[in-house]
Amino acid sequence: MIFVTTGTQAPFNRLVKAMDDIADELGGEEIIVQAAGVDFKTRNLRIVTFLHPAAYNEIFTAARLIVSHAGMGSIVSALTYGKPIIVIPRVASLGEHRNDHQIDGARKMEMLGYVPVAYNERELKEKVLAFVQQKDKGTAASIGRHASGSLTDSIRGFILNT
Amino acid sequence: MKVIAIASVGGHWVQLLRLLPAFEGMEVVFVSTVKSLSTTVSGNKFYYIPDASRWNKLKLLQTFFKALKIVQKEKPNVIITTGAAPGLLTLIAGKILGSKTIWIDSVANAEKLSLSGRIALRIADKTYTQWPDLAGHRIIYAGNILS
Numbered sequence: 001m002i003f004v005t006t007g008t009q010a011p012f013n014r015l016v017k018a019m020d021d022i023a024d025e026l027g028g029e030e031i032i033v034q035a036a037g038v039d040f041k042t043r044n045l046r047i048v049t050f051l052h053p054a055a056y057n058e059i060f061t062a063a064r065l066i067v068s069h070a071g072m073g074s075i076v077s078a079l080t081y082g083k084p085i086i087v088i089p090r091v092a093s094l095g096e097h098r099n100d101h102q103i104d105g106a107r108k109m110e111m112l113g114y115v116p117v118a119y120n121e122r123e124l125k126e127k128v129l130a131f132v133q134q135k136d137k138g139t140a141a142s143i144g145r146h147a148s149g150s151l152t153d154s155i156r157g158f159i160l161n162t
Numbered sequence: 163m164k165v166i167a168i169a170s171v172g173g174h175w176v177q178l179l180r181l182l183p184a185f186e187g188m189e190v191v192f193v194s195t196v197k198s199l200s201t202t203v204s205g206n207k208f209y210y211i212p213d214a215s216r217w218n219k220l221k222l223l224q225t226f227f228k229a230l231k232i233v234q235k236e237k238p239n240v241i242i243t244t245g246a247a248p249g250l251l252t253l254i255a256g257k258i259l260g261s262k263t264i265w266i267d268s269v270a271n272a273e274k275l276s277l278s279g280r281i282a283l284r285i286a287d288k289t290y291t292q293w294p295d296l297a298g299h300r301i302i303y304a305g306n307i308l309s
Contacts, residue, residue, distance in 0.1 A: 007172055008196075052198050072173030072270045076180070076307065101270055108272035108293075114308070145180070148305030151290070152184040155264060155304075158288055159163060159184070159240045162262045 002026075002128075003063035004033040007071045008050060011037030012096055015088055018121040019067060020044050022128050029132075032059055065131055067124070070106035075115055082142035086127045088118045114141050166238040166256070168193035170213060170246045173270060175199060177244040180307040181266070191236050195248060207236075211248045216277075222251070229255040237261075244268060250278040257285050264288045269306050271296075 004019050006012040016035050023031050023044030033045045034056070051059065060066065061081055068074035070089035078085035089103040090096035103119075110117040118124035130136040146152065165188050169178035175194055179202065182190075191207045192200070200208035209232050214225035229252040233241065241256040242264040243249025253263040265282035267275050269292040275283070283289045283300060290302045297303035 009172070053202050072268060073176045074173075076173065076176045076269075079308065101273070101276070104273040105270045143308050146183050146309065147177075147180045147307040148309035149183075151292075151305035151307070151309075152181055153304075154290075154302070155181060155184040155242065155266075155288075156186075158262075158264065159165065159188070159242075162163075162239050 001030040001032060001059075001063050002065045002067060003059050004031060004035070004045070004067045005060075005071075005074050006033070006035040006069045007073065008034075008036060010090075010096065011035065011039075012069050012090060013038060013040070014094065014096065014121065015067070015069060015124075016042065016045065016047075018088075018124050019128075021121075022125050025129065026132060032063075065128070067128065070102040070109075070117070072105070075109060076143075079114060079141055079143040080145065084131065084137070086116050086118055086124065086131070088120075088124050163188040163240075164191065164236065164238045165189070166191045166193060166233065166236060166241045166252065166261070167243070168211070168241065168249045168252050169244045170194065170248055171196040171199060174243075174245045174249070174268060175202075177266070177268060177307045178242075179203070181242070181244070191232075191238065193232060193248075193252065211252070214247050214251070216247060222247070226251045226255065230259070233259050233261060240264065242266065245276065246278055250282055253282060253286055262287045264290070266290045267292060267296075269293075269308060275301065 020042040033047045066085040070087040089106040092100045106117045109115050169175045192203045193209045195213040197210045211228050214221040233255045240262045244266045256263050263286040265286040267279040292306035294303045
């Protein structure tokens, strides 16, 4: 099963449409999509608008691949669970976000080796198919459960001194 | 020591939960924009706050009044947020009502501080970025949530 997640804030129909098209070549594998504002019929996807945190976690951990907008919720969750993920940033000029911080953030995370990034639908298709055909095992980078100790120590120090 | 920890649903919330070791032994009251998130911090007090963005002034006002109400009731020593707008409004409420305030700019903002972060910089007692390049006058870098 592949889990596609777009966040709850705004529609991201470019991703939904792209995944529906890619799914034609995935031999009927189940694809669950969490997305708001899907205003067209899809052929291959199971769409849910909002998931309770427990259900979200269950699907997230069961999936063999996460395809996501470049939101930090999905990215950090994938890194925490060591789950293969491919992200595609929302683009402000297409009305998908208020600004292009998803592109900036994705580029930086890609540079640091955290996540593979598809910057358009064509790249997304290449990366998803490469993963499914096992040409690319997916970079399942992983991180610990908490922020760096230096950050939590700094915060804690400030709180205790108030 | 009582702390209000507030973040919007999604990445902001995920980042907030990664800061939990900072609050060990303290009373933490959580606030977020989706009620079911209370299940991810069971055992702690949880308040719902309506979401708002700078594009809807009426909603901003509603969120701000809810923030005032929560802070008035809980009287926390410190309020900490990883964003977004409801977190900023709660810091402002805390500033008015006498709490110390901490803004942690989302790790998503890799090229410049978020707009809310730039406002927070003017009012919060501590403002953190998660990217070393963005540290500067009064903007602290001490690591990030990706450890």
